[in-house]
Amino acid sequence: MDDVRECVTGDEGYRFVIHDRDSIYSKELDASLKALGLTVLKTPYKSPQANSFCERLIGTVRRECLDFMIPINEAHIRQTLKAWTAHYNSGRPHSSLGPGMPDSRSPKAELQPQRHCVPTNCQVVAASILGGLHHEYRLEKLVA
Numbered sequence: 001m002d003d004v005r006e007c008v009t010g011d012e013g014y015r016f017v018i019h020d021r022d023s024i025y026s027k028e029l030d031a032s033l034k035a036l037g038l039t040v041l042k043t044p045y046k047s048p049q050a051n052s053f054c055e056r057l058i059g060t061v062r063r064e065c066l067d068f069m070i071p072i073n074e075a076h077i078r079q080t081l082k083a084w085t086a087h088y089n090s091g092r093p094h095s096s097l098g099p100g101m102p103d104s105r106s107p108k109a110e111l112q113p114q115r116h117c118v119p120t121n122c123q124v125v126a127a128s129i130l131g132g133l134h135h136e137y138r139l140e141k142l143v144a
Helices: 002-007 027-035 048-064 074-090
Strands: 016-019 039-042 122-129 134-141
Touching: 027 039, 048 074, 074 122, 074 134
Parallel strands: 016 039
Antiparallel strands: 122 134
């Protein structure tokens, strides 16, 4: 139970814990999690693909972020993951949106006869993310 309290302090706003039906997850653990105010969700029987979304996210976080850093402490990891999450959710293209981004803050480029042309009234601005590990690019209107 002490290990669980170290991971889930109550400040994070967690509501759910998802785990499979492996024997390492005892009824006592589930009871402890419920005592902390969490709802325990178990993956369906004989459905290994049910965990695929979580596995995909963990793999993406590792490949795009954690494999390129040496963490100093827990606060450093949390700060890094917070910055990466903001970049992942609002600053990079997602395949389901085509070339679009979920939360684009830049002005929309109008459709042009030639692709990859910057409109004459805009310039491309790059922002460094995580110390240059990633970059976000956006269009900014030129000041007259």
